[in-house]
Amino acid sequence: MKFIIAIGGVTNGGKTTLTNRLMKVLSNCCVVHQDDFFKPQDQIAIGADGFKQYDTLEALDMEAMVATVRAWVENPRKFALSHGVEATGTEIEDKDTDSRLHILIVEGFLLYTYPPLMDLLDQKFFISIPYQECKLRRSTRNYTVPDPPGLFDAHVWPMYLKNRAQMNVLDANIVHLDGRSSRESLFTEVFNAVQERLNTLL
Ligand SMILES: Nc1ncnc2c1ncn2[C@@H]1O[C@H](COP(=O)(O)OP(=O)(O)OP(=O)(O)O)[C@@H](O)[C@H]1O
Numbered sequence: 001m002k003f004i005i006a007i008g009g010v011t012n013g014g015k016t017t018l019t020n021r022l023m024k025v026l027s028n029c030c031v032v033h034q035d036d037f038f039k040p041q042d043q044i045a046i047g048a049d050g051f052k053q054y055d056t057l058e059a060l061d062m063e064a065m066v067a068t069v070r071a072w073v074e075n076p077r078k079f080a081l082s083h084g085v086e087a088t089g090t091e092i093e094d095k096d097t098d099s100r101l102h103i104l105i106v107e108g109f110l111l112y113t114y115p116p117l118m119d120l121l122d123q124k125f126f127i128s129i130p131y132q133e134c135k136l137r138r139s140t141r142n143y144t145v146p147d148p149p150g151l152f153d154a155h156v157w158p159m160y161l162k163n164r165a166q167m168n169v170l171d172a173n174i175v176h177l178d179g180r181s182s183r184e185s186l187f188t189e190v191f192n193a194v195q196e197r198l199n200t201l202l
């Protein structure tokens with residue numbers, strides 16, 4: 001069986017931290033990071049506010065991201081091998097006879113407003129933190145393209161609010177997590193929820 005866990009949420013909410021923690025305990029598990037699908041810098045539109053519009057779906061190659069997730073669905077074992085993930089077991093089985101549980105974690109800040117991707121996700125989580133906490137955490141980060149002064153208030157946070165509102169209209173079936181909780185309690189909450197869901201399916 002194949003199962004796709006989605007870890008969405010605000011920038012600096014702790015998505016990558018939680019994903020890495022889950023990866024440690026889940027066997028046969030691969031990951032797809034949305035940040036790997038940003039378009040090249042020269043293809044990012046500049047808004048009326050003068051800032052590069054990174055926090056929009058248009059800044060991402062979402063077709064490529066969906067194709068990557070579909071490649072995993074098609075053959076998780078081949079995906080693991082071709083993405084340098086150590087596969088559990090040695091032989092490559094026919095995908096049709098491979099009955100083990102395979103898990104994919106899809107992690108990113110804009111997962112739930114793009115229906116072709118949403119349709120592939122089995123269990124959706126969303127991490128939120130308040131404005132001040134988010135601004136503080138973000139100010140300590142170094143992105144490949146550093147944030148110009150004023151970007152957070154002019155672009156990042158307004159886009160987050162816009163996308164969150166759109167997400168709430170599109171799909172109510174999302175488990176909300178408080179990103180101010182400790183790393184360990186976030187992990188436990190998600191791990192237990194996943195186990196609970198898998199128990200109903202296996
Ligand atoms: N539960 C937590 N409590 C406090 N700080 C946390 C927690 N989880 C992560 N952090 C810290 O918050 C920052 C952002 O974490 P992380 O990189 O996991 O977030 P993210 O959501 O993947 O961010 P982005 O996608 O915007 O890069 C890091 O400095 C990390 O150490």
Ligand SMILES: NC(=O)c1ccc[n+]([C@@H]2O[C@H](CO)[C@@H](O)[C@H]2O)c1
Pocket residue numbers: 011035038054055109143144145156
């Ligand atoms: N990864 C990148 O290329 C990149 C460049 C500029 C900005 N960002 C920020 O990443 C966050 C999502 O993780 C978004 O808030 C982007 O602003 C990423």
